[in-house]
Amino acid sequence: MGSLASEKTVIGWAAKDASGVLSPYTYTLRKTEAEDVVVKVLYCGICHTDIHQTKNHLGMSNYPMVPGHEVVGEVIEVGPEVSRFRPGDVVGAGVIVGCCRTCQPCKADVEQYCNKRIWSYNDVYTDGKPTQGGFASSMIVNQKFAVKIPTGLAPEQAAPLLCAGVTVYSPLKHYGLMTPGLRGAILGLGGVGHMGVKVAKAMGHHVTVISSSDKKKAEAMDHLGADAYLVSSDAAQMAAAADSLDYIIDTVPVFHPLEPYLSLLKLDGKLILMGVINEPLKFVSPMVMLGRKSITGSFIGSMTETQEVLEFCVEKGLTSTIEIVKMDYVNKAIERLERNDVSSKDQQLIMGSRSGKSSPKVSSMENNHKEPFIIGVAGGAASGKTTVCDIITQQLHGQQIIESFYYGLSEKKVSQVQGYNFDHPDAFDTERLLSCLKSLKCGNEANIPNYDFKTYEKVFPERKVSPSDVIILEGILVFHDPRLRELMNMKLFVDTDADVRLAQRIHRDTVEKGRAVTVVLEQYYKFVKPSFEDFIAPTKKYADIIIPWGRNNKVAIDLIVQHIHTKLGQHDICKFYSNLYVIQSTFQIRGMLTIIRDANTSKHDFIFYADRLIRLVVENGLGHLPFKEKQVKTPTGAVYTGVEFCREKLCGISVIRSGESMENALRACCKGIKIGKILIHKDAEEGEQLIYQHLPKDIAERHVLLLDPILATGNSAVQAISLMLERGVQESNIIFLNLISAPEGIHAVCKKFPRIRIITSEIELGLNDECHVIPGMGEFGDRYFGTV
Ligand SMILES: NC(=O)C1=CN([C@@H]2O[C@H](COP(=O)(O)OP(=O)(O)OC[C@H]3O[C@@H](n4cnc5c(N)ncnc54)[C@H](OP(=O)(O)O)[C@@H]3O)[C@@H](O)[C@H]2O)C=CC1
Ligand SMILES: O=C/C=C/c1ccc(O)c(O)c1
Secondary structure, three states: OOOOOOOOEEEEEEEOOOOOOEEEEEEEOOOOOOOEEEEEEEEEEOOHHHHHHHOOOOOOOOOOEOOOOEEEEEEEEEOOOOOOOOOOOEEEEOOEEEOOOOOHHHHOOOHHHOOOOEEOOOOEOOOOOEOOOOOEOEEEEEHHHEEEOOOOOOHHHHHHHHOHHHHHHHHHHHOOOOOOOOEEEEEOOOHHHHHHHHHHHHOOOEEEEEEOOOOOHHHHHHHOOOOEEEEOOOHHHHHHOOOOEEEEEEOOOOOOOOHHHHOOEEEEEEEEEOOOOOOOOOOOOHHHHOOOOEEEEOOOOOHHHHHHHHHHHHHHOOOOOEEEEOHHHHHHHHHHHHOOOOOOOOOEEEEEOEOOOEOOOOOOOOOOOOOOEEEEEEEOOOOOHHHHHHHHHHHHOOEEEEOOOEOOOOHHHHHOHHHOOOOOHHHEOHHHHHHHHHHHHOOOOEEEEEEEOOOOEEEEEEEEEOOOOEEEEEOOOOOOOHHHHHHOOEEEEEEOOHHHHHHHHHHHHHHHOOOOHHHHHHHHHHHHHHHHHHHHHHHHHHOOEEEEOOOOOHHHHHHHHHHHHHHHOOOHHHHHOOOEEEOOOOHHHHHHHHHHHOOOOOHHHHHHHHHHHHHHHHHHHHOOOOEEEEEEEOOOOOEEEEEEEOOOOEEEEEEEOHHHHHHHHHHHHOOOOEEEEEEEEEEOOOEEEEEEEEOOOOHHHOEEEEEOOEEOOOHHHHHHHHHHHHOOOOHHHEEEEOOEEOHHHHHHHHHHOOOOEEEEOEEOOEEOOOOOEEOOOOOHHHHHHOOO
16 A cells, blocks of 8 residues: 555646647546556557547547556555555556446446446546546556456556457346357457457357458458358359358448448347447438347446456467557557557557566656667678677677568478578568567567477477567568568667678588588579679668677677667667757766755855856757867877868857846857847747747758757747748757656657757656646746746
8 A cells, every 4th residue: 555645746647638649647636535556657559549539529528537447557556455465566548447336237337338438538537537548657546447368468468458358248248148159240440349359259159240341351361260251242252151140240430331241240230339420320220120130339348347348358378469659659550540540460569568668658757667779780691690799798788689670481482492592582471570679679578489490480489588678689681571560769780891791601511511512602692692692792881880800890780889888878869869868867967956956945046056057058059069070289299080060150149038048158158149030929829939030140040959948848849940940040950958757748859850959957747737747947038047
């Protein structure tokens, strides 16, 4: 049991309007009540309902709205009257977090049909506070609305069951459709649909998938185990299936005529509507009369059924098919779901993290997970990649993955293996590699296949790779697939001359593997060389660093390792935005920040320490201007090779009023520097408006240091930068200097202006409901200029 006294500040991803775009949002959870459990979110599934809600499809959305109702988390605190859970338990929460407990549905244990149900988000709790969902660091749930995730079910596997799973399980149970041998269909193979196939198959049904295209056929049949597949627009296929089904679970989330599906039902067949469609449906009455067919609907399932479906899945060994993505991928994930572009192999997108060790979320989330730094190392076969990787792995204590993701060969292919090209992209199971990397990126373990080049098949057991700060992925073709490249924080290409690669290959294959030179050469000319030229060499352009090899290049490796050490010491958000620089934290700097942040600091001390810190940020910012090499003679007569500023034009632009506090430091460093000003007015209704500008006439030719001590929402910065761009300044010539930056502001600025640089001294936790930076330092201008 923990302390129940104070409200907890958490960070979630919220839609702020009907665009449905989610961005980090700080808010307080309701007070923990006697029967509440406080849950640290580990995983949260994305359901199409999240789109309906965030985009206001139903006309009832309130913002800011943190969606997510397939929540799996760890109990970190319980109220005094909680009997069912203890800290450390892994629990699930779903669509509903409250009900009246007295009405007929509540008494009948089907509380989801209570008219006073409280939705887990976009609703108001009993204390009057808005409810917020699971795309957040934590949630508070009354114990009635939490289920225990059984041992035997991985937490991420459980997430889709909390909505999609129970949504199909409940009507099948309620309508007596659990009998083996029934013939059912799932219409729409998405999140709910894929669970529908699995649950119905586990009940022993003959399952048909009805889909809008043939794209998902292989997956439905081979992966999910469906028995038949119909494309809804194929009239002949549909006619052939007439009068054949006991039920159809219809998950399509948009308007569609019902008649084609009603005609597939047998006598007494049921069309069970699941999709939330805000338009009147259409069918003529004989379609149901002539066959005593029913059109009905069903809404999730009760808490009892939710617990039941979890146990059912354990008992049947049923798993959900998921793609785990990072929290900051959420907008892309939603976009894909809306476009019906979720790989049929990964039917449910889950935002995930893993207990304690990790969180998928960007830095704005309260978490103790540091996303691993993934280094891809590519290059031709026998180029020295492994040596490079070994040294890096040793120095950084990383986890190494060698690209052993080859497909197993069929008997026929084995018999013709001399003609099989192992250096071709098609030889690799890239999907599997992607899924392993994503898993590691989210802080989870991954199983790496072992491949036996004698039998040409995967061998078991697989190698377990545990999450680590640094993951090194080596392979000839690891830069080939853009999705893999996207996951890498650094890409190295080991560049070795062809003759050296060939010599090393001959040595390895003859001495170590006992092959004849003629065979090695034949392979080389037939496959290795053409594949290098066609597929490997062209990926060199994606490398961040090309390492000339041939003999050990220790200097390059040292530099790379040093750079990675610096990156690892930085805040996670710096890994996402290479144009964000946090000045090296020292006790000195933290000490200054502590004084400035302290609400009790006197005005005098505030100005003194703010000035010192500003000076450091300004000096650091100046270090990002162009320099060129310069040699000078020292008084001892020795030559010193240094650098000098390129003498390109420079100016400062302060955002009135608090930015003016940074002008003195800039003047002290750059004598006579031109400083312009911008005034942006914040209006609750109109948003941010530019009121005044005084910019150097020739600003287009200058490097600009933008001065504003606090980056909060980023709205003013975006306005200011847009104005400068309109006036012809090059984006890459703008350096934004501030003392503290909220992740929300960083995202806003870096996403829109990827080429500007932001220099800051510390990254904040986030913004609160009033868009104030947390922990922050209050109204900087008021404190500095003494207007409070
Ligand atoms: N009743 C309840 O209790 C619940 C209802 N829902 C609702 O069920 C519906 C489905 O949810 P979910 O499975 O998460 O959604 P998904 O987006 O994951 O899947 C919907 C599927 O419907 C098919 N589809 C056909 N036309 C369209 C279209 N124009 N746009 C998108 N999909 C289309 C697609 O399958 P294909 O490619 O095979 O045609 C798609 O994969 C939603 O309306 C959701 O709100 C969700 C949970 C509980
Ligand atoms: O995802 C679960 C919610 C489904 C849902 C069903 C009906 C309705 O009117 C909704 O707003 C949501």
